[in-house]
Amino acid sequence: MDAAPSSPPSSQDSLPLSSDALLAQLTDWGLPYQLHEHVPLRTVEEAKKVEAEMQQPGVSSLKIKNLYLRDRKKRNYLISVEQDRVMDLKALGKEIGAAGLSFGSSDRLMQNLGILPGSVSPLAMINGVPKGVAFYMDAAAQEVDVINMHPLVNDRTVVITREDFLKFLERIGCAVVWI
Structure with missing residues (x-):
């Protein structure tokens, strides 16, 4: 009998902080969330296809897109x-006082936020704060x-209350910084 093919390693296995470890930390801190697993999402259009199943009647939600940027002074945002x-x-750039904004490279994304392209998320600030990344929302x-x-990977989405996210x-x- 042939052995079943092994599945490819999860993208979270290559991260400095795995998605599982982040979720465990949220739980340890008493910050509840709902976890949804889905196909990897890379664009807003792809996300919109799976968001309907996450929507709760009578609950207002914000679906976000995230940009990892650098300015001419090599500051990260x-x-x-x-x-x-x-x-x-x-x-x-004018609004936040950062001239010459451009998208950061995938290497810098990993170095400063500990994530891969397609997985950019405010939850990555757990890695970004010590690296001096500025956060605007x-x-x-x-x-x-x-x-x-996303909880550091793009094949999962967490739904978290605004209050718990701020905590x-x-x-x-x-x-x-609110924009």
């Missing part, structure tokens, strides 16, 4: 905004009940 918001990097997040985000940021010493 994580920008999380409502997924349909059109982003103009030049205008964003859409002010719309202050008005919703829950926020959907997470406080726990890791992450200042959020």
Whole structure:
């Protein structure tokens, strides 16, 4: 009898902090969440196909897209905004006082946030805070009940209350600037 083919290792196995370890930390800190596993999502369009099953009746949610950026002074930024918001990097740079914004490389993404491309998430600030990454978030997040985000990998999404997400940021010493 042939052995069953082994499945490829999860992308979380190559991360400095695995998704499982992050979820365990959230649990240890008493920050509840709902976990949804799905096909890997790389774009907003792909995410929209699976979000319907995460929506709870009567609960307002924010679905976000995330940009890992660098400026001319080599400062790093994580920008999380409502997924349909059109982003103009030049205008964003003026708003946050960062000239010459451009997308950070996959190597810098791993170095500064400990994640792979396609998995950018505010939860990666657990790795970004010690690296000096600045975090900016859409002010719309202050008005919703829950926020959907990847837990360091793009084949999972957690739904966490706004209050518990803010507690997470406080726990890791992450200042959020609302834009």
